[in-house]
Amino acid sequence: MTQPTRHNRNRLRDLVRAHYDLQDMRLRFEGRVNAASPTTLDGQAKKSPRPALHPDDVKLFDKWQGGLESFEEEALAVIKGELKHDPVWKGFLEGIPGVGPTMGAVLLGGGFNIELEDTPSKMISYAGLAPGQKRVRGQKTNYNPWMRTKIAGVMADCILKACVRKVVQDKPEWRRIEYPWMDGPRWVKSYARAYFDYRNRKESMRVECMACDGTGEAKAEDLDPAVAEPSWEARFQASSNDLDPATPELSVEDPAPRKRRGTPGKTKASKATKKCTNCDGTAVGPWGRSDAHRHRAAVRYFVKLLLIDFWRFWRAAEGLPVRDTYAVEKLGHAPHSGRPLYDVG
Numbered sequence: 001m002t003q004p005t006r007h008n009r010n011r012l013r014d015l016v017r018a019h020y021d022l023q024d025m026r027l028r029f030e031g032r033v034n035a036a037s038p039t040t041l042d043g044q045a046k047k048s049p050r051p052a053l054h055p056d057d058v059k060l061f062d063k064w065q066g067g068l069e070s071f072e073e074e075a076l077a078v079i080k081g082e083l084k085h086d087p088v089w090k091g092f093l094e095g096i097p098g099v100g101p102t103m104g105a106v107l108l109g110g111g112f113n114i115e116l117e118d119t120p121s122k123m124i125s126y127a128g129l130a131p132g133q134k135r136v137r138g139q140k141t142n143y144n145p146w147m148r149t150k151i152a153g154v155m156a157d158c159i160l161k162a163c164v165r166k167v168v169q170d171k172p173e174w175r176r177i178e179y180p181w182m183d184g185p186r187w188v189k190s191y192a193r194a195y196f197d198y199r200n201r202k203e204s205m206r207v208e209c210m211a212c213d214g215t216g217e218a219k220a221e222d223l224d225p226a227v228a229e230p231s232w233e234a235r236f237q238a239s240s241n242d243l244d245p246a247t248p249e250l251s252v253e254d255p256a257p258r259k260r261r262g263t264p265g266k267t268k269a270s271k272a273t274k275k276c277t278n279c280d281g282t283a284v285g286p287w288g289r290s291d292a293h294r295h296r297a298a299v300r301y302f303v304k305l306l307l308i309d310f311w312r313f314w315r316a317a318e319g320l321p322v323r324d325t326y327a328v329e330k331l332g333h334a335p336h337s338g339r340p341l342y343d344v345g
């Protein structure tokens with residue numbers, strides 16, 4: 001396989017940006033068409049519809065939308081063609097379930113600089129995933145927020161979707177897990193194993209409750225359903241039922257009822273003494289403030305492991321020096337035989 005050149009990487013960067021520009025325009029255009037439609041997306045009549053589009057304009061809009069979709073598809077096809085020649089895509093990324101060509105192009109052409117990033121921690125910092133990196137209002141970020149969203153949001157969801165199943169997989173790469181905090185057994189493979197291992201370590205800890213600071217009482221802001229985060233189970237179930245035809249797919253808009261640790265259904269009158277749901281009023285609970293908090297921490301953990309493997313593979317493919325012991329040295333992990341978690345080749 002040919003060595004990727006700077007030209008290939010620059011081309012990939014331009015292609016992936018063009019692809020997202022086209023996608024962005026297509027989505028905005030769809031929003032405009034939907035706003036002009038007399039019905040909602042699920043076919044219900046709108047309460048106060050705007051005057052309907054002229055039939056000629058409907059035809060024109062359909063044509064434009066089709067054009068935008070075909071441009072976007074064409075850009076993706078060209079990206080796939082470029083990736084075919086890329087040893088890092090062929091040798092590492094392509095084999096990770098849930099990582100498609102668009103995400104491959106983001107990782108390889110989205111902004112990482114493998115020559116300058118001579119340690120995995122520099123790559124992790126660029127993606128905004130180092131400890132303490134978060135957006136502060138009014139301050140310039142010291143990372144690429146676009147990359148962070150793509151990696152910790154889009155890519156992590158896609159990998160969990162592809163690597164977690166509810167039904168038995170009779171294949172050696174799938175491992176069955178069942179932890180007390182889960183709503184049933186799961187079959188996992190690849191980097192999803194690291195997600196669950198980490199998540200279970202946090203769930204099994206018993207520390208002074210971080211949600212109520214050891215008071216056992218829910219804080220006022222936690223009681224407001226308007227600010228409640230969607231449960232990780234809802235998102236998780238929405239993405240892991242695809243091999244289980246008996247279970248209808250849940251959408252993000254229609255999440256499953258959240259399983260709370262505390263007493264559900266208290267009225268407003270008892271608000272002042274409502275138990276903390278994280279520790280069930282005992283003041284001692286698992287690490288983290290909520291299920292969603294533990295989910296996000298586990299996601300950051302497993303995508304960092306993936307980035308370390310990616311960094312190592314990419315550096316080696318470019319003939320650049322690679323430090324093997326980063327995870328053990330810097331992250332304090334015990335070396336374990338399963339790494340890289342995804343067995344390459």
Ligand SMILES: [Zn+2]
Pocket residue numbers: 209210211212213214215216217276277278279280281282283284285
């Ligand atoms: Zn608590």
